Amino acid sequence: MSSGIILFLSLAVLLAIGVPIAMSLGISSLLTIYLSPDITVPATTIAQRIFGGMESTSIMAIAFFVLAGNLMTKGGISRRLCDFANSIVGGVRGGMSLALVLSCAFFAALSGSAPATVLAIGAMLYDDMVRLGYPKARTAGLLVVSGGLGPIIPPSIIMVVYGTLTGASIGNMFKSGMAIGILLMVVLMIVTIIYANKEKWPKSKQKIALKEFGISFVKAIPALILPVIILGGIYSGILTPTESAAIAVVWALVAGMLIYKEVKPKDLPKILLESAKGASMVLFIIGTSTAFSWLFTYSGISKSMVNAVVAMNLNPMLFSLVIALVLLVFGTFLEGIAIAVLLVPVLWPVASSMGIDIIHFGMIVCISNVIGTMTPPVAVNIFSARSVSKLSIGEIAKGQTPFFIGYLLVFLLVVFIPALSKFLL
Numbered sequence: 001m002s003s004g005i006i007l008f009l010s011l012a013v014l015l016a017i018g019v020p021i022a023m024s025l026g027i028s029s030l031l032t033i034y035l036s037p038d039i040t041v042p043a044t045t046i047a048q049r050i051f052g053g054m055e056s057t058s059i060m061a062i063a064f065f066v067l068a069g070n071l072m073t074k075g076g077i078s079r080r081l082c083d084f085a086n087s088i089v090g091g092v093r094g095g096m097s098l099a100l101v102l103s104c105a106f107f108a109a110l111s112g113s114a115p116a117t118v119l120a121i122g123a124m125l126y127d128d129m130v131r132l133g134y135p136k137a138r139t140a141g142l143l144v145v146s147g148g149l150g151p152i153i154p155p156s157i158i159m160v161v162y163g164t165l166t167g168a169s170i171g172n173m174f175k176s177g178m179a180i181g182i183l184l185m186v187v188l189m190i191v192t193i194i195y196a197n198k199e200k201w202p203k204s205k206q207k208i209a210l211k212e213f214g215i216s217f218v219k220a221i222p223a224l225i226l227p228v229i230i231l232g233g234i235y236s237g238i239l240t241p242t243e244s245a246a247i248a249v250v251w252a253l254v255a256g257m258l259i260y261k262e263v264k265p266k267d268l269p270k271i272l273l274e275s276a277k278g279a280s281m282v283l284f285i286i287g288t289s290t291a292f293s294w295l296f297t298y299s300g301i302s303k304s305m306v307n308a309v310v311a312m313n314l315n316p317m318l319f320s321l322v323i324a325l326v327l328l329v330f331g332t333f334l335e336g337i338a339i340a341v342l343l344v345p346v347l348w349p350v351a352s353s354m355g356i357d358i359i360h361f362g363m364i365v366c367i368s369n370v371i372g373t374m375t376p377p378v379a380v381n382i383f384s385a386r387s388v389s390k391l392s393i394g395e396i397a398k399g400q401t402p403f404f405i406g407y408l409l410v411f412l413l414v415v416f417i418p419a420l421s422k423f424l425l
Contacts, residue, residue: 003036003299007292021338022281025288026050029295038299046291053290053341054283057242061160063279064245068226068252069116070275072107075256075263077223078120081106084220087213093203094196096129097142098189104146105185108153109227110248114373115384118147122388130389133202138195140389141400144381145407146188148370151336153181155230155248158366160241161286161337165344168358170241171234175424176359177366178231183420184410191406222255282337289341297346309350316354317416323347324364324415331372339369360414360421367411374404 010031014024029046033039072078085102089095103121122143129139151158154174163170195201230248233239239247256263263271297303314322330339344365351361373381382396389396414420 003032003038003295004301004304006036007032007295007299007301011292021334022284022288025285025292025338029288029291032295032299036299039295041298046295049291049294050287053287057240059160059164059283059286061155061242061245062157062282063275064242064249065155065157066113066116066279066282067272067275068245068248069110069113069120070271070278071249071252071256071263072110072223072226073116073120073123074267074271075252076260077110077226077252077255078103078107079124080216080220080223080260082121082124084216084224087216094134094192094201095203096125096132097134097139097192097196097201100125100129100139100142101146101149101185101188101192104143104149105153105181106223108149108151108181109155109231110223113157114147114150114370115380117150118143118381118384119388121147122385126388135199135201135399136389136391137395137399138199138201139399140385140391140396141398142188142192142403143388144374144385144396144400145403147381147384148374148407149181149184149188151366151370152177152184154178154234155241155245156366157282158336158340158369159362161340162344162362162365163241165340166348166358166362168362171237172359173362173366174231174234174241176363176421179423180363180367180410180414180420184407187406187410188403191402195402222251222259226251226255285338286341289338293342293345296342316356319351319354320356320361320364320415323351323361324368324411327365327368328371328375331369332375334372336369336372339372340365357418357422360418363414363421367414371408371411374400374407 007028010028011024014027015021019027026046030043033041033043033046082099082103085106086096086099089098089102092098100121103125104117107117107120126139126143130136150156154177156174156177159173159177160170162168163173226248229251230244233244233247234241253263309319309322312322327339327343330343334342348358348361352358373379376382376393376397379393382393385391385396386393
């Protein structure tokens with residue numbers, strides 16, 4: 001067990017002093033090999049495991065989805081989606097808040113990333129909403145939680161990672177995410193309507209006009225085609241997730257350069273560089289998490305953990321709840337993909353032996369990881385909203401409370417009602 005103490009203590013210290021998560025995972029793995037008398041493998045094993053963790057064609061989809069998301073943001077696709085969403089729900093009290101939720105849902109069907117959704121939609125709507133009189137903290141908080149639709153409504157980076165780790169059908173994961181994502185969107189809109197009336201948020205005097213709706217819909221058609229390309233290709237079996245992601249990049253480029261004409265050739269190097277940075281960060285986390293996870297298993301810690309869970313004699317429902325709580329705790333200080341790569345290989349065999357459905361377990365993993373993006377200290381969604389709103393973390397966390405509770409309630413329903421995860425299968 002000395003190796004386990006070194007592994008987790010070094011990781012905790014590195015995270016506490018602010019070392020990036022990917023570096024922390026890699027360094028703590030190396031330290032364990034050098035300092036633990038229980039580990040006899042050479043240090044080069046860590047490098048082999050890092051590269052081995054990225055040897056998957058499914059993981060290539062992550063880089064393509066990141067690039068497609070950046071092209072959509074720069075190419076005006078996000079703004080057309082916001083305008084279209086506002087034309088649907090913008091004429092009621094708190095209408096722009098409803099438009100924010102709907103816009104996040106639309107963008108989620110394109111990007112697959114929570115922080116990308118927060119930044120893209122926040123940049124489009126936040127300042128205008130505050131100028132119209134919407135409360136700053138509530139608006140930023142709603143943005144944080146609505147951004148959590150990003151990894152749930154397909155395509156989803158975390159679902160691609162989960163499918164790669166367990167062999168689960170990524171297409172089925174996407175179908176499950178679609179149903180649960182729509183449920184989350186509806187719950188968030190209901191909570192928004194309640195607070196809009198309770199706190200007297202602004203009410204637009206302009207009624208929803210059929211003409212305005214038609215114009216915004218026509219302008220948004222190139223943007224709305226993207227989910228059809230991505231999801232239609234996967235669900236029909238014509239395209240793999242990686243192939244559909246690559247085609248999404250091509251269409252986002254065509255829409256941005258030739259249809260909306262907001263992406264210029266001179267903009268491409270910057271977009272490609274930003275995308276490379278974003279994708280490499282995710283891939284580096286996956287690589288070092290794979291090495292950490294392997295060492296976690298090799299040292300015997302994972303076996304001890306599994307034995308402890310099995311000894312509790314839990315039924316599948318209670319086991320799912322315990323795992324959900326464990327994942328939520330991990331989500332407060334680790335990035336979601338790192339958690340998945342670290343814990344899923346350890347926990348899934350136990351869940352499988354209990355008869356838990358692979359898609360149901362996957363949705364528990366995915367949603368708990370998204371909740372982690374809203375809970376400090378990691379809370380990438382809060383930090384993304386902070387960059388848009390300039391509010392403190394405390395103000396945003398307080399503002400998101402009612403929406404966060406709604407999101408959490410849906411998560412508990414998913415844990416206790418497996419049929420929700422298989423509704424569209």
